[in-house]
Amino acid sequence: MEKIRYPCPCGGKIKWKKDKLIIEGIDCGVLDVEYCSKCGEEYLPEQTMELVETKLKEKGLWGIQRKEVNLWKSGNSVLLRIPKDIADKLKLKPDEKVTIYAEGKNKLIIGL
């Protein structure tokens, strides 16, 4: 079965391998993964996504809310607006102190 369907946005070729997947801290076992031989970005094929989804559902971790938000500029700072439903869920209050840090190059973690 031909697994290479598209090139990576970086222009690299997508290859296929079996890899031990740990998603949201859950060991999902050894599954099929597509990865870019150039930048190393990993992509999960549909079948793998389904297995991961089942695992995460078992642990009650599926459906963690992800939202796309815009960043705003204010002076030299960049502002992030937290959508109301997420703020409500986490019971965020104005003037509350939180900790933020960068995890790797493309993840921002906000600790409460």
Ligand SMILES: [Zn+2]
């Ligand atoms: Zn790539």
